[in-house]
Amino acid sequence: MVTGNIDNKGKSFLRTAWRWIKRIFLWLFILQFVYIILLRWVNPPVTMTQLVSWVSGHGLKRDYVDFSEISPAARLSVIASEDQLFPDHSGFDWKSIKKAQAYNERKPGRIRGASTISQQVAKNVFLWQGRSWIRKGLEVYFTFMIETFWSKQRILEVYLNVIEMGDGVFGIEAAAQAYFNKPAKSLSRTEAAMIAACLPNPKRYKVKPPSGYILSRAAFIQRQMNNLAFDPDVQNVIGTAQEKVNK
Numbered sequence: 749m750v751t752g753n754i755d756n757k758g759k760s761f762l763r764t765a766w767r768w769i770k771r772i773f774l775w776l777f778i779l780q781f782v783y784i785i786l787l788r789w790v791n792p793p794v795t796m797t798q799l800v801s802w803v804s805g806h807g808l809k810r811d812y813v814d815f816s817e818i819s820p821a822a823r824l825s826v827i828a829s830e831d832q833l834f835p836d837h838s839g840f841d842w843k844s845i846k847k848a849q850a851y852n853e854r855k856p857g858r859i860r861g862a863s864t865i866s867q868q869v870a871k872n873v874f875l876w877q878g879r880s881w882i883r884k885g886l887e888v889y890f891t892f893m894i895e896t897f898w899s900k901q902r903i904l905e906v907y908l909n910v911i912e913m914g915d916g917v918f919g920i921e922a923a924a925q926a927y928f929n930k931p932a933k934s935l936s937r938t939e940a941a942m943i944a945a946c947l948p949n950p951k952r953y954k955v956k957p958p959s960g961y962i963l964s965r966a967a968f969i970q971r972q973m974n975n976l977a978f979d980p981d982v983q984n985v986i987g988t989a990q991e992k993v994n995k
Contacts, residue, residue: 780874781893784874784890784893784894784897785897787873787898787906788897788898788902791812791906791909792873792906792910795872795873795910796875796876796877797872797876797877797910797912797918798810798910798918800876800877801912801916801918802916806915806916806951807915807916807917808916808918809916809917809918809922809926810909810910810917810918810919810921810922811919811921811922811925812909812919812921813909813919813920813921813931813932813933814905815901815902815904815905815987816933817921817931817932817933818905818908818920818921818932818933819932819933819934819935819936819940820986820987820988821935821936821937821939821940821973822908822920822924822932822935822940822943823904823908823985823986823987824937824940824973824976824977824982824986824988825937825940825941825943825944825969825973826865826904826907826908826911826944826947827865827904827976827982827985827986828941828944828969828972828973828975828976829941829944829945829947829969829972830864830865830868830944830947831864831865831866832972832976833864834864834865834866834900834904834985835900835979835981835982835984835985836981837864837866838895839864839866839867839891839892839894839895840864840866840867840888840891841864864891865903865904865907866891866894866895866903867887867891868907868911869891869894869903869906869907869910870887870890870891870893870894871883871887871890872907872910872911872912873890873906873910874886874890875887875890900985901985901987904985904986908920908932909921911947912950912951913943913946913947913950913955914926914927914946914950914951914954914955915950915951917950920932920935920943923943923955924939924943927939927942927943927955927956937970937973938966938970941966941967941969941970941973942955942958942962942966943955944966944969945958945962945965945966945969946962
């Protein structure tokens, strides 16, 4: 009898615990869903990457600005540099992903990524830096969600406001002020390309003074900007269907 009572109490405890676990996960799902929808209009208060930068002593310079306060050249430069298919894909560039996987299999000591702008927003706004399978799975989920509930312009706007563009420098406004002493809305093509050239590794690559590699990469990005500037899909995303891209 005593053994039976213990078994029943154990089963009752497990059922109660399972009910609470399900409730917690349900509330977490609801809260993160509300947060995703809210960020369609509200800027993220702080990201994990920004917080780590501040805590680790790299600093935190940022100044969120509206899409209209970012020069068309800056909008175009990051598409030309990071994700030329951004206006057309649904969050993932499968061809580039397959190429990256093949490269990583051939050269396991090196890692080549194929993250789209949408994936980078998902990672930087909702997650942490890293390469674990758990984080990658969550990145896929959040990428799908923002592609579903945000516009392409909103994804690009958040990207330009939260991405690290220098050691402890986050967002295009902080970068424009730090490197060129001007607001983001006044950046020229050349200046925007210089900032975009450092995005693969902003802690290593410097806008000022630029290395030969950065100058070469910036020139390449400007050529890509020339190629993309009059693409109708790109124009719709960067808002230049009726306005001329800065020269």
